[in-house]
Amino acid sequence: MATRSGNRGSNSTSSTNRKSGGSSSGVSAFKWGESGPIIGAALAGAAIGIAANFGRKFVTQAMSAAAGDWDEVLATEHDMTLAIFDKLLATDQTQTFKRTMLLKQLTHALDKHAHEEEMVIYPALRAAGQKVEADELNGEHGYVKTFLFELDRMERDDPFFLEKVREFRGLVAQHAKMEEEEVYPALKSSLDEEQNANLTAMMNRDGFWQA
Secondary structure: OOOOOOOOOOHHHHHHHHHHOOOOOOOOOOOOOOOHHHHHHHHHHHHHHHHHHHHHHHHHHHHHHOOOOHHHHHHHHHHHHHHHHHHHHOOOOOOHHHHHHHHHHHHHHHHHHHHHHHHHHHHHHHHOOOHHHHHHHHHHHHHHHHHHHHHHHOOOOOOOHHHHHHHHHHHHHHHHHHHHHHHHHHHHHHOOHHHHHHHHHHHHHHHHOOO
16 A cells, blocks of 8 residues: 655644644545545545446346246356356366366355355245255255365365366256256246246345345
């Protein structure tokens, strides 16, 4: 960070300024004055960062919403996640940075997806009488977190890294297949059109904050 320097005024000068209501020789760090641009630039940068973050969230969630109903959005997220796995499996031991970046992408995708299901879809499953299925799927999310934890701790050039990724992909693919072919259709058919629309809106709203 840039620093500011300046001579402090004498005690008498400072005292005179305080008595007359004037400012001291130091300029406020929050003032858009001679030294203000440093803080002003920082604040402007923070504002741009926040705006960019919200922009990314809107774009990401708009893409998800365009996929259709809640079950179609989740199926699309499954496909996108498996595609990240495939990119990881296509790397070699020399591509450690690429593996790190892809692992971060994978972690974010799985965290967002799991949050949507755990906060919206699985509670809806339980409300629809599919408690066993909801609990089973929720339990599998625990193993997903364990795999992510283990991969994050592994050296990216570890000879067993891809073996772990391949095992992990198999678990996620099986989990997704059960949801798409059994659980989602059963839940969707138990809800009317309005209920399905509300579930989609709830999930998209929740997913926005995780995007």
